[in-house]
Amino acid sequence: MQRKYPNLCKPIKIGNVNFRNRMFSAPMGGTDITADCTIGRASTAFYELRAKGGAASVTVSECVVHPETEGSHMYHLDLQTVGSLSSFTYTADAIRRHGAIASVELSHSGQYAGTYLTDKDKKHSLAQWGPSAGVRPDGLEVKELTEELIADIVAAYGNVAGLAKRAGFEMVMVHGGHGWLINQFLSPYFNHRTDKYGGSLENRVRFAREVLDSVRKAVGPGFPIEFRMSGSELFEGGYDLAEGVEIAKLLESQIDLLHISAGTYQRGFSITHPSMFVPHGSNVYLAAEIKKHVSVPVATIGGLNDPAMMEEIIASGKADVVEMARALLADHELPRKVMSNRDEDIVKCLRCFTCMAERAVTSTRRCTVNPFIGRELDGTEVVPSSQSRKVLVAGGGPGGLEAAITAAKRGHKVILCEKSDQLGGILKGEQAIPFKYEMYELGVTLGKLAKDAGVEIRLNTPVTKEYAETENADALIIAVGSEPLIPPIPGLAGDQVIVVNDYYLEMDKVSDQVVVLGGGLAGCEAAIHLAREGKTVHLVEMRTELAPDANIRHRPILLAEIDKSTIQVHTEYKGLRVTEEGVVCVDKAGEEHLVPGTTVICALGQRARRNVVEELIDCAPYVAQIGDCVCASTITTAIYQGYHAALDI
């Protein structure tokens, strides 16, 4: 078979171990850790799904090595607690039985111990240890590690690596990046020691070298050690790429795979986890530069999800391996689809940060576009129904499409009706905003998957009561979505006003002076886009804050984008009337202001199409209502409800 992406699909030998392709599943963790620090069953199932999806290696994340100085160990995996070895063994087994190499990430948070606690107040009862004493930005005191404690930690890395090998792991990843302990030693920003572990670069690298020696002694020659490091810390005072190259050169003799990530969790979250506002592959340059100076294989990571881009990275020698985290949440079968030339079927990550936000807020695994994530134990195979039914789906947005695909996979005869001439629902509106293009693509991909699954798609077909009754389906899934909220503000029906959902249809009408009315998520993102287009943008919001409903990971990044743009923000401004000169608003003191602009983008929210639901509610024996037509909400809700409505038929 001629593989479309031959370099990506090519096996690689690292140490004495053969990997089936170049697509590795990067560590993703911090959830489903039992009270005694073992891997919960749901996590084992999560990692297993990655292996089943075709990744060459699956790294279990973060296992603490030295709880005595880590502080946050009650929320970390710990191979040294009673009973944990068996959980690690079952997990390694679950990964290996699908042909992937099982790896485990060995980690120490150092002065940032406690970061992952959902109850941040608990941090105050923990001990924070770093290379140097100091006070963290959140006011917590950091104690300097003594040489005795350093020796203990170094020994602990070896001990835990040995246990991981005993549990059946065939590789270990030493986490030396993202601002955690090893990174803190490498960094001139965190490390102010004057002993042999501080000062010169050789001294700052010493701790990492001792750790790697200790791990090597425990696992023996040929056992692959992957070292994850940030190619550059990418903040003022941290080490830069030139030093990153030197660090890599000093370490390469002790490792088998150099994994080049970027930035630090605490001081550059959206660099380490590239947000939708930066181009895909924005960190590849770091790996590419370092690769020129070392002879060990190099891996790259960060916002990668396009097989063509990943193929080019490997073909052009920028890296030997590509690693993905979020892309494999969105579609755990991505590697498999690449291997079988089915890349058009890949459901791409939206970089919406639902995953990381849920992890931080509820300690659960979630993905907007993949209903299985976090629920793998509930079953990931769609089981055919014992009886094939006629299913009518009203609405071709993400929820309706997910329902239709799942129902068709269960063997039902599915008709999906969409009232407009295109699938995708509300996602259609995202096609004109480059950093949200993947949301639009989601609708396109789901549409293709629905057709491939045998769904009969009828465009330009609104489902009315009469229509549904004539179809006489056994099951009706109402997924008719929401419509823009347009309050009775005088002038809002004017020609210069464009509803944000229709922006993609009326882009040419937008003048150079724009008022975006509504500072929710859609309004903020539209404003950022328009400012990037060189327009003068005023953003008007009635509430005190912008996008209060955005998730806790995306929101700060969104606000930072607004801060660094030219957008003029007016919070606590209420729109009174729209005129040819702009929007007349009233502030909280009751004073009127003209916010100038010759185009107005109306982004005042969405309202569930309850009238359609009410019309259709009695039109079949089984009726489910899903997504925005229940209550204007998220893509996550629509997809999840769509999937389950189909399972419930």
Ligand SMILES: Cc1cc2nc3c(=O)[nH]c(=O)nc-3n(C[C@H](O)[C@H](O)[C@H](O)COP(=O)(O)O)c2cc1C
């Ligand atoms: C839900 C989630 C959990 C993560 N947990 C860890 C972790 O425990 N250890 C770690 O080193 N990196 C962790 N990461 C970072 C990823 O390994 C990766 O470096 C980052 O997400 C950038 O890759 P991506 O753009 O492919 O997602 C996590 C990322 C996500 C999305």
